[in-house]
Amino acid sequence: MSIIKFEKFRHKDLDCIAIKFEYNFEVKEYIKQFPTVRWSKTHRTFYIPYNFKTLKELKIFLIEKGYSFHEKAEVPVINLNNSPISPFLNLEKRNIYEHFLKFLEGKRYSKSTVNTYGHFVYEFLKFTKDKPINDIDENDVRYYLEWAVKTLNYSLSSHRQIVSALKHFSFFYPACSINTENIYMPKKDKKLPTVLNIEEILTLIECTKNLKHRAIITMLYASGLRIGELINLELKDFDFNRNQLHVRNAKGRKDRYTTIAKSLHPLLKNYHLTYKPKIYFIENPNGGKYSPNSVRSFLKKNSKIAGIKKTVTPHSLRHSYATHLLEQGTDIRYIQELLGHSRTETTMIYTHVTKKELREIRSPLDNALNNISLRNNNDKKQLLS
Structure with missing residues (x-):
């Protein structure tokens, strides 16, 4: 072993x-x-x-x-039956930090959220060194954020996560002097999602020679799944008679139904006969769940092979699914249901990507060149080159 x-x-x-x-x-x-x-x-x-x-x-x-x-000696020994011993936090901060993690778990946050918030709060408490925890205030938060953003080059989303984590900590431990109203929360970027056109989707699928990888990519696109939803899919969640897929315990602990493309039936049958998964739709060679990092890795590789210049992620395929549904006239309320969005406003972002009316507006340069061509010679087309 x-x-x-x-x-x-x-x-x-x-x-x-x-x-x-x-x-x-x-x-x-x-x-x-x-x-x-x-x-x-x-x-x-x-x-x-x-x-x-x-x-x-x-x-x-x-x-x-x-x-x-x-x-090794520099890694603190952790007794699995007792509380962790930290060389970085004093006894008071260590006890409060451990109770903070239990507080987050008691709020039934996901393991990922608990780890993320816990990590940022731990780093913040370590940043304050030996300062008594009751004396920590929003100025310490500001100094930490300035240092973290500049030194660690945190993204805007990480910056927002730090602020959210520290606000949760202040609520959990009101004895500290942090006034949450004085902690600035930066606004979200209003970036439009990366969307592949249908030709790029088909080329990507065609260039993916590995059967398992092809099944993963087509399911992400054809059913609009998040990467975590795909990883957690079990064989019992497929209903091919009704062409429905049961997505369980998705984001926000919500279940929903989405569609299975009829054109996928032969591919999925071939995949099942070849790989013989036992519980999960996608399993690693030794059983159990597949790694999301593996999906991101081969998707990036196959996108390069397909000659796609855009940055393609599993979520790009979900964005493309929603955008293409809108372009073919599907009601946005149905798309909201298929994607599992709580608010219509979240789904409305795709209306900015797929403005048919905007795409049909002709540039005045095109009209000018066309008029010149018609005026000078009906059979000759005016070109800029």
């Missing part, structure tokens, strides 16, 4: 823990299933953020498979 080693290192100015092992395909595929594991091209290693709750969960995850692990 492989021995997995944990080593502390710095990556993008953050404390991280490297997960190292002698190459083994089974170990690699299993570790990729852990939600917060990332791959560093620079350090050539899998890693997780230096977060004690995450490290504890990773150890349990490895123990369940029977793997053993070894920690």
Whole structure:
């Protein structure tokens, strides 16, 4: 059985823990299933953020498979039966931080949200060093945000997540001096989604030779699924007689039904006979859920092969699905239901992408050149080149 080693290192100015092992395909595929594991091209290693709750969960995850692990001296030892011991936070802050994580879990936030908020609050408390937690105020928040945005080059979405995490922390621990009304929340970018045209979609599918990869790409587009929804799909969720797909426990803990394209039936049947999945629609070679990072990786690779210059992600296929439905005249209320949006306003963004009337407006330059051509010679077309 492989021995997995944990080593502390710095990556993008953050404390991280490297997960190292002698190459083994089974170990690699299993570790990729852990939600917060990332791959560093620079350090050539899998890693997780230096977060004690995450490290504890990773150890349990490895123990369940029977793997053993070894920690270097700089990685704090975590007793799986007791509370984590942190070298960075004093006893008071460590206790409050651990109770904050339980507070988030009690609000039934997803594991991803708990890890994200927990990570940012942990980094903030570490940033304040030995300052008493009751004396921490919004100025400390401002200093931390200025440092994090400038030094770590956080994106706008990460900036908003930090603010949201600290507002939750202030609500959980009102004894601190943070006035949430004085914490500035930057506005969201109003960017339009990346949408592929139907020719690009078909070329992408055609260039994807691997049967499993082709099934994944076509399902993402043909049913408008989020990457997490696809990964969690089980065989029992397919109803081919009614051409319906049952999407369970999607974003916001909501179930919904969406469609299965009839043209996909032969492909899905071929995929099922070839790979013989047991529980999930898409499974890794050793069983269990497929890795979302693997989907992003082969999608990026096949997009280059297809000659698509746009940045293509799994969500781009969902955006394309919604836009193409609008273009063929589907009522926006039905699209909202198929996508699982809570508010119509969220779905309305696609109306900005698919303005048929705008696309039909002719530029005055086209009209001018056309009129010149007609006036000078009915058989000769005026060109700029």
